[in-house]
Amino acid sequence: MATMPLLADDQMSPEARAVIDDIRATRKTDFINNFWRALANDPALLKRTWESLKAVMGPGQLDPKVKELIYIAVSVAQSCEYCIHSHTAAARAKGVSDQELMELFAVIGMAAETNRLVTAMQVPVDEIFKVG
Numbered sequence: 001m002a003t004m005p006l007l008a009d010d011q012m013s014p015e016a017r018a019v020i021d022d023i024r025a026t027r028k029t030d031f032i033n034n035f036w037r038a039l040a041n042d043p044a045l046l047k048r049t050w051e052s053l054k055a056v057m058g059p060g061q062l063d064p065k066v067k068e069l070i071y072i073a074v075s076v077a078q079s080c081e082y083c084i085h086s087h088t089a090a091a092r093a094k095g096v097s098d099q100e101l102m103e104l105f106a107v108i109g110m111a112a113e114t115n116r117l118v119t120a121m122q123v124p125v126d127e128i129f130k131v132g
Helices: 014-027 034-039 043-057 064-077 081-093 098-121
Strands: none
Touching: 014 034, 014 043, 034 043, 034 081, 043 064, 064 081, 064 098
16 A cells, blocks of 8 residues: 555646646656656655656667666665566566566576675675776
């Protein structure tokens, strides 16, 4: 159960509704997911989060598929079930295949394992790997 109400369009302030309308226009869909409906309880937070997400996930040097895969990896690391599901759906919509997802999950699992081993053994960083 959500800790904040998931606001319907007619329950939102005009400020929140303007952001929701921008999400619809930008994504070219009428669907607004629960994350945005929860954030609509705080229009300033909703706007700031949407503007940041548009900037970070928008066009840049990284391919949109790569950005979604990174988002999934971080969501797994942070144990965010919601983000794992929503960004897996977004990755699939951008053309990510089941095989690519399985390879990503293998990399996530390997990184988690080696990170824990290095942390447990307190292995010092090799000088050649240090930047600056």
